[in-house]
Amino acid sequence: MAVHSNSIPFLLILALVASGSQGANILGLFTSLSPSHLVIQMSMAKILAESGHNVTVVTALKPPLLHPAVNHIQVTLDEADGKSFGALVADMAKRDTSNAVISMLVAMGSLTSAFGKMADVLRHQKVKDLYEHTDNHFDLVIWEASMVKDQPDPLPENIEDFLNSASSDDGAIFLSLGSNVKAEHIKSDTVQKMFNVISKLKQKVIWKWDNLENTPGKSENILYAKWLPQDDILAHPKIRLFITHAGKGGVTEAQYHGKPMLALPVFGDQPGNAAALVTQGFGLSLSLLTLEEQSFRDNIHEILENPKYNRAVKAFSSLYRDRPLSARQTLLYWVDYVIRHHGAAHLQSPVY
Numbered sequence: 001m002a003v004h005s006n007s008i009p010f011l012l013i014l015a016l017v018a019s020g021s022q023g024a025n026i027l028g029l030f031t032s033l034s035p036s037h038l039v040i041q042m043s044m045a046k047i048l049a050e051s052g053h054n055v056t057v058v059t060a061l062k063p064p065l066l067h068p069a070v071n072h073i074q075v076t077l078d079e080a081d082g083k084s085f086g087a088l089v090a091d092m093a094k095r096d097t098s099n100a101v102i103s104m105l106v107a108m109g110s111l112t113s114a115f116g117k118m119a120d121v122l123r124h125q126k127v128k129d130l131y132e133h134t135d136n137h138f139d140l141v142i143w144e145a146s147m148v149k150d151q152p153d154p155l156p157e158n159i160e161d162f163l164n165s166a167s168s169d170d171g172a173i174f175l176s177l178g179s180n181v182k183a184e185h186i187k188s189d190t191v192q193k194m195f196n197v198i199s200k201l202k203q204k205v206i207w208k209w210d211n212l213e214n215t216p217g218k219s220e221n222i223l224y225a226k227w228l229p230q231d232d233i234l235a236h237p238k239i240r241l242f243i244t245h246a247g248k249g250g251v252t253e254a255q256y257h258g259k260p261m262l263a264l265p266v267f268g269d270q271p272g273n274a275a276a277l278v279t280q281g282f283g284l285s286l287s288l289l290t291l292e293e294q295s296f297r298d299n300i301h302e303i304l305e306n307p308k309y310n311r312a313v314k315a316f317s318s319l320y321r322d323r324p325l326s327a328r329q330t331l332l333y334w335v336d337y338v339i340r341h342h343g344a345a346h347l348q349s350p351v352y
């Protein structure tokens with residue numbers, strides 16, 4: 001939900017007390033309540049730690065990956081807070097999101113309390129000790145982040161095997177509605193309609209689904225999995241279509257890997273992202289709230305069979321990849337740059 005810019009790796013660099021950029025003390029305030037943000041932020045922390053910086057990160061959620069060289073401080077939300085964030089998402093998932101501006105406004109209203117909780121994390125004594133203690137000295141504070149990996153990591157074996165079992169003619173589809181929308185947020189008859197269409201496709205389908213005890217139905221062409229290396233799956237050559245809630249992260253990754261999309265936006269910036277990708281010719285969009293089998297099937301076939309979507313997103317992908325520095329190098333370059341130039345006041349927005 002929070003602001004992401006295409007692969008420009010970081011957004012808000014707050015306090016700066018400069019020393020040399022080698023082995024700088026860096027504090028990451030990664031308090032987002034959305035697990036997908038944390039994946040990206042932790043991979044950024046890993047890159048900075050691997051290049052010799054002393055990186056400390058504060059998180060509200062348990063990070064899905066934690067590099068041994070990264071100092072980690074977790075301020076756990078109490079269970080009620082965690083539940084109420086789920087309830088916010090459930091509520092937003094029920095709203096009509098056909099108007100992108102209204103959807104953004106609803107999300108901002110709903111997320112006000114989530115932002116309040118993120119602020120509580122920063123006010124927690126454990127975190128205050130970091131920034132109020134006079135002995136602590138950070139060269140750079142990073143808040144929020146976004147980036148795409150340069151090279152995919154190897155896939156888990158079961159996923160690699162499943163994708164390799166897809167025929168070269170038909171290929172495979174990746175379906176994910178993101179990390180915030182849970183199975184129970186979607187109407188059960190919508191899930192049934194999706195299953196009826198998906199299970200009859202010739203393609204192999206990887207379907208991100210949280211509750212493996214209670215899946216939408218069994219079918220030989222479907223592999224359900226709970227947590228998936230989305231970027232690595234999208235990189236796989238067999239993937240022909242990404243059915244997505246159109247979160248900024250997933251759309252960016254699909255653009256990078258040149259995979260056409262069918263968007264089923266749910267809340268927040270998603271309807272706006274979906275409208276943009278349709279305008280750019282990278283795919284189509286349907287409302288999840290009013291999803292019907294016929295249009296779902298027709299849209300899938302249209303994207304798979306009409307080469308124009310693939311062509312448009314592949315052309316974008318080749319532009320996107322053609323840059324002087326990789327995402328990793330861009331991150332390291334700008335972190336060092338900002339530290340070297342004592343906060344780089346000349347790049348800060350005058351309106352801020």
Ligand SMILES: *[C@@H]1O[C@H](CO)[C@@H](O)[C@H](O)[C@H]1NC(C)=O
Binds near residue numbers: 054055071136137
């Ligand atoms: C790394 O940063 C943490 C948090 O500020 C600090 O406690 C620790 O002493 C630092 N380690 C080094 C080697 O500077």
